[in-house]
Amino acid sequence: MTILIVVVLLIAGLAVFVASRPDEFRVQRSALIQAPPAALFAQVNDFHQWPHWSPWARRDPAMRVEYQGAEQGVGAVQHWAGNKQVGKGSATILESEPGERVLIQLEFLEPFRATNLAEFSFQPEASGTRVSWSMTGRNGFVGKAMGLVFDMDKMVGGDFEQGLQQLRMRVEVS
Numbered sequence: 001m002t003i004l005i006v007v008v009l010l011i012a013g014l015a016v017f018v019a020s021r022p023d024e025f026r027v028q029r030s031a032l033i034q035a036p037p038a039a040l041f042a043q044v045n046d047f048h049q050w051p052h053w054s055p056w057a058r059r060d061p062a063m064r065v066e067y068q069g070a071e072q073g074v075g076a077v078q079h080w081a082g083n084k085q086v087g088k089g090s091a092t093i094l095e096s097e098p099g100e101r102v103l104i105q106l107e108f109l110e111p112f113r114a115t116n117l118a119e120f121s122f123q124p125e126a127s128g129t130r131v132s133w134s135m136t137g138r139n140g141f142v143g144k145a146m147g148l149v150f151d152m153d154k155m156v157g158g159d160f161e162q163g164l165q166q167l168r169m170r171v172e173v174s
Contacts, residue, residue: 028134029160035171037099037122037129043167044102044120046072047091053166055159060086072096087111091118106135131167133160 033040043049047067051057063082069075073096081088088110094117095103104118116137123130135156 024136024138026134026136027156027160028132029157029164030130030132031161031164031168032125032128032130033164033168033172034128035168037124039171040122040129040131040167041099041102043171045076045093045096045098047076047078047093048072050078053163053170055162055166056080056082056086058166059083084111131164133164135160 043053047065048071051065057063060082063080063086066079068077068079069092072093074093076093077090078092079090080086087108089106089108091107092105093102094105095101100122102120104120106114106116106118108114108116114137116135118133118135121132123132
């Protein structure tokens with residue numbers, strides 16, 4: 001009986017600890033790229049350009065991608081379905097400020113369900129443009145529990161760094 005009480009108290013304590021974890025997460029990376037904001041904006045604002053620099057396109061060259069809505073900018077939609085590393089979902093451009101910012105709603109369907117926001121911002125600097133790529137989302141109880149084992153920043157941050165590097169290689173002029 002004592003062991004059962006201890007187990008119940010440990011489980012209750014873990015549940016309280018998990019529930020106290022942050023409700024939201026944010027992952028962000030940035031890079032200074034030697035190109036004008038307009039050139040970088042054009043790559044992000046048009047989903048047809050993403051296969052050239054997206055880290056996920058390289059993880060699954062056979063990934064199926066379909067486009068809907070506007071050709072680019074607000075209302076442009078991209079649906080993807082790929083291997084286990086890429087999963088399945090969609091991206092919709094919600095806001096598009098030329099040369100400044102693109103806000104995208106992400107709907108992940110596989111390997112897990114989630115709705116997040118991705119944002120790209122472009123800040124001119126003396127030697128190029130500072131590109132920031134972030135993703136924010138909400139953590140339910142299961143997401144908070146998974147956060148004890150999996151660090152979202154480490155999981156996604158490396159992909160953002162790789163994508164920014166590939167974006168750099170695509171637009172920088174030698």
